[in-house]
Structure formats: structure tokens, C-alpha cells
Amino acid sequence: MPEVKEIKLLSGQASLLFDFDSPVLAAIAGTGGGKTMTGYWWLHSRMEAYPGNTWGMAEPTWQMLDKVILNSSDPGRPTLEEYFRQVGHHPDYSKGERIIKADFGQVYLYTAENPNSMQGAPLKGFWLDEPGQMSLLAHQTALQRVGMMRGQELLTTTPYNLGWLLTEIAQQNGKGIHVEKWRSIDRPGFPKETYEYMRQHLPPWRFRMMYDAEFERPAGLIYGSFNESVCVIDRFEIPSNWLVYTGHDFGRDNPAVLFTAHDPATGNFFHFHEYIPGPGLSVHERVEAWKKIICLPGEQGKENPKTYNVIKRIGGSVNGEEETRQAYNAHGWIINAPKLKNVEPRIDKVIGLHQLNKIFAFRDMAHYLDEKRTFSRKLDSSGQPTAEIDNEARYHLVSCEQYEMSDFTPETAIRTKSFPRSYLVKAGA
Template sequence: MIKKIRFEPLPYQKKVLQSKKRIILFIGGTGTGKTWLGARWIVIKALQNAGEYLLISPSLKLMKRTLWKEVKKVLKEWEIPFEKNEQDMILTLFNGSRLYGIPADNPDRMEGVHASGAVFDEAGQVDKKVVFETAFRRLRFKNGQLLITTTPYRWNWLKELYDEALKGHEDIDLITARTAENRHYPREEIEKARREMPEWRFRMFYEGVFTKPYGLVYPEYEVVEPFEIPKNWLKIRGLDFGYNHPTAVIWLAKSPEGIWYAYRELKKSELTLDDLFRILKEENIPTYADPEMKQGLETLRKWGLDIRPAKKDVLAGISFVQGLFKQKRLKIFSSLKKTIDELNTYSWKLDANDQPLDEVVKENDDLMDALRYALFTAEGKPSFVYKTLTIDI
């Protein structure tokens, strides 16, 4: 079957279609046609080279509503014969190419597939780097390309990839686009969003720029290159118990000048108490843990660990850690990727006017809790948090 396909991509979309790099990172604002482009890119690849291809979305619900729907639309518009299996989410083209729908919460579905290409739509919504790593691994055998299309929703593994691209990584082609570059997008809607949204949010969602969210708990922190911790320095740990959600441990050392260094981290789900004990017993240093997990505390103490209940005054503890950062008395080893990821997203809840409330967002905060437990309990002093008193007269 020989068929000419005609469509009119915008200039930045044309760059994506022409790229030969292993990873194409397309970061675009709202309405830049990311899903539209991803669907056409993957169909063209499947038509040019028969093989297996991956369609990845953050969730099954979003997959069915966007990428899966758009790919089927393209196939029909271009009159490409295909068969569909909606239950298993497989599209089989006339030339034998197979396209698999992969929700990001089930990356194991990619295993066993030697893919010739993959598109990862709205990847910035997925915090688990393992989805990207699995997809890229499944492409290695066939030397396939990975197209990532997204808005920069938050700082996570995608920001790391973005930074690597800015440094000139030879395998990554970074292509960006502002909403205004799509001549079809209503200009009045862009200006309305500019007026109504906080600047940081507008720049992320309409200009495709990574900006730190307004309301970060720790907006400024210092990262240093790792070094060997001297044996005579004071060492402590913070522990946030978990199982389904991650267990988090952070190791800290204090220099003679009074500067704390976070030098090691652990963040892992489905870690048993036995597993945790084997890790912690390697270095039996004072460990400050969530006081509400009394059974875990007692068990680890019976097994010989120096483990103590932490102070759990959240606002006072945060205030203390903020002070350490501001005074340059707390620094983070650059090797602590998961800690840095949490620092870049750990935020106060916002009200309807995007003003911070005295309550943190309980999401991706396990190491932040562990950090607070250790430092505030070991060194912090009790403080008062004043509440608003309302009196009716």
C-alpha cells in the first residue's frame, strides 16, 4: 500500500518530526498540539517501519481520552487499515505494526516488547522515573526513538532530563514552544490567563518554562558536591515509616562549624521492618522517627537500634529547618536526587487566590518529614505557633 500523507505542522512541530535524536523532548505550553503531534509522529513511524510501538499516558483514563483516541482518529483520517483491541489496548496496522496503549501506573506492561518507537504523552504528570527508564530500555534493542511531549507541570525526573538537554546531551533533542506560537490558539485566552494566573504558573503552562511553584516551603537551599564525612563529626538520621507509600530515611552529619550536611538517602516502598533494620544497623547512630509508629519504634529499639521518637510539631519544625537553610547551616549532597526532587515540589497549600495556607501539601514529602524529624528533634527548641483568635462582639 503506497499512500501520500499530507498535513501542515507548525514550525516547532516540524522540528520534532525531523529530529533524529534518541530522545526528543518537546516541552510546550497549553495548546501547542502536543498530543496531536505525538499521535501523528508515532503513526508515521509505524507506517515507515513495521514493528512494535508504545503509546504511554499518565493513566488509563487519560490515555483513552487523549492519546489513544487521537491515534485512532489519525488512522481513520489517513484511511490506514487497522484492527483494534479495546480491552487489551492494541492497534494492529495493515503492515503488521502493533501499537500498545501503556498507562504509566502499569509500566510492567512494556516488558517483553522490543519497541521500535514510543511516545510518552504528558510525561510531566508522572513522578515515577521508572516509567521513562523502562520505556527507554525497551527501545534499546531496536535503537528506537522516544518522543516525550509535555507541559512542565512540576520539578521531577523530567527537570533532570531537561537540564541534561540544556547541557548539550548528545542523545537528547530539546524542542520548546510557547502557546502563542500556535497561530490557531485564541490570543484573548492567553492574555486572560496572563492577567488571572500567578506569573510562575503562567510561565509553566503557557510558556513551557520550568519555574518553581509559588508557595514552596524551602524555596532556597544549597547543594554541594559529595565528600567523605570525617569520622569525628556528629551523625544522626531521620526516619519516616512507610510500606505502601515509601519508607524514607535521611542521614545527616554536623561539622565542627555547626553546618549540617545531608549525605545519604533512602526512599523505597514495600520495605519490611526486617529490611529496614538490616540497612540501619550498618551504622547505629541516633535515629529520630515518627512518634505515631510506636510498634515500629519499639521493635527496632528491642533489636538494638538507637531510635527515638521525633518531635512532630510540623509548623515549628518547618520554621526551624527554614532557618537552617537561610543561615547556610544546612546543605544537601548533589547525589541525593530524591531529596532534591522533594525540595523542588514541597509546597504550602494555596487558597482560591493562590495564597499560601499554614498547611503543607501531603504529596511527595516523605524525605522532608524525615529531614524535619531529625534536625528539629536533635537541635530545635520548643516554640509557640500562634493561632488566630476570633471574638464576636
């Protein structure tokens, strides 16, 4: 057996590894700080403590799974399979199934591009590596899979933005969530020169996130003009005379729907429901679920319930997704193609409406808000935003919104005595 080097755990690593009770553990640390290694130790210790169980581990993408877990360019950190071998287990990696079978249990390897593919039987624990790059749904799916067995979720990541990792994890420390934070430089052996070089060469916000593990507002945010302090509001009952629009993003695997009410008096929009289905639902089942969502208050469950007046359902790409629209049309849920063919002019419309504070969202719309806080341009190597959208396929609810809003044009102020600063939004641009 190869020699196993003695390592002194960082206090953050030790504190997490000795905590078998908190439902969620989070190592939020700088790059090279020993996060992935913490995941190896966590799996190892839990598997020996609870033999005979199944575990999950996910990287954000297949490329990262391949680069970080199945292979490793770091001489100080073996592959996961090799790690198990080094500690005296007898792992066997099945490439087709992506399972590592070892002496004390088995580890299923996943990627989070499509969180529904991370669904399955109950697990004793689920480790997400770099979940700062995953959607909220990936975290929720992991929690759901360990929930039945009172298992534990481990998150090991640097911060990337001000999305769910901040709002649902870092800011909830102590509420069943155990967060430890440390900088890259805190890890014994982390090269000081690299730390100093990066400090001098990266934009300050990026350095603080990547090496000091501090949450910062990243450059390249597309919806920076969405004014949360005004436009994120407590839920209220939508009046029955308001009009409702639905935006549909068919996606590859995660069809999503945004339900939006339009106040005829002010022209303001209120996003009131986000719909993200589980896997394996038929078109019929989805349409039935949507019909329940548009019921007026108190009408749900009745035989012929009264519903909101749904004026228009919009979604799918103009050219490529006619067939999908037809499938929903056949079930009586008529979806129109959006007026604007390209994503950039659609984004411009949404930004224009944000600048007038015309779009409101209820505070409990967690997925929508997470997407709004993280939807960004790709950055180049110096940390400057490019024209390209980062990981566009992951963003479902913001595209629903873009489809809906491509029908509207923000008009300039209509000045009346009673509403000196109210704006009208006219349909049919």
C-alpha cells in the same frame, strides 16, 4: 473511515517526530500547544516503523489518563484509541489490563503516582505526558525500561517548577536529549483572545510557564529559604567520628531513607545518601542495603565491617505506622517515632535550620534536590498559594528530612572569638 484532517506540523513538532535517534525527545510547550497530539503522532510513526513491539505511555494521575487519553473533551483531538481507528488501525482497548492492542503493536497505559508501578519488561518507547508533574523517579523508570532496546523516551509537558525537567532535560539539550520549545500561541488555531485574557489575569510567572513555556520560579515554594549556592556542595568523605541520623518515610509504595551526618564541631548537617528502593524488596533486604550504606570508607564487603555511629533512626507517622517500625525493629534496625506529630511544625523546624544554613546536601543527591526545589503549597485558581501542600504523598525524601529534624532546635548564635557566627544545634528539643 472518518475523514482525517490535513495538519501542518509546527517546526518543533516536525523536528521531534523526524528524530528517531536521540534517546530522549522533549516537547516543552504552552498549554493547548499540541503536546499530547505530538505524542499520538510519535506513537503512530514509531509503531509503524518498528512493528511488533510494546510501548508505554503515562499520565501523572489516573484522573488525567481518564480525561486526556481514554476520553477527550477536545473535538480537535480524539481519544488515543479513536486516533488509531482514524488512521486505519484496528485498536482494541482492554480496560482491565489498560492495554491498547493495535495492528503494529501494543501500548501499555500507566499513571505515575507510584513510579514503581511503571516497572516491567523492556519497551521500545515510553511517552510521558505532562511529566513536569511527575517525580524524577518516573522519568528514570521510563528511561530504564527503554534502555535495553535502545528505545526512545518522549516527554510532552508545560513547565511547572524548577525541578528535574529544567535541570535534567531543558539544561541538557543536545546531550542525547532533543528539546523543542514553543508557546501556546504558536500553534495554528490557538485562540488569541484566550492567550491575551490569560496574560492579563494570571500572575506573570504563571502565565509565562503555562502559555509561553518559560521556566519560572513558582509561588508557594515551601523551602525557598534553602540556599543552594551555599548549602549544595561537592561530595567529601564523612569523617568517621561524625554521628549519623537516618530519616524514614514508609509511604504507601515507595519507602525512602535519607542518611544524614552531623558534624559535632559545628552542628551542621550533611545529607550524604538518598535511598529509594526498587519494587518488591523485603524488609530484610532493605535493612541489609542500609547496613552497607553506613559502612565506614573501605569497610564495605568485609565480614564484620566497621560502621558510622548511627545515633538515631526516626520515621513514620507517630500513630499510624507503629507496626511498620516494629517490622524493621525486628531486623535490628530500630526506628523511633518522630517527636513532632504534625507536618507543619516539622516543616517549620527544617525552615528554621535553612535560615541558619545548617543543612547541607551533596550535589549528586538528585531526588532530594528535586524534591526541595518543587515541594510547594497548592495554588488557588488565581495562582495564589493556599495552606494545603500540593501532592504531599509524592514527596518522600523531604518527609525523611522533616522526621530527622523534628528532634533538633536551631539555637541562636553562640559568639566566640574564633567562630563569631557559628550556631549550635542541640539535640532533644
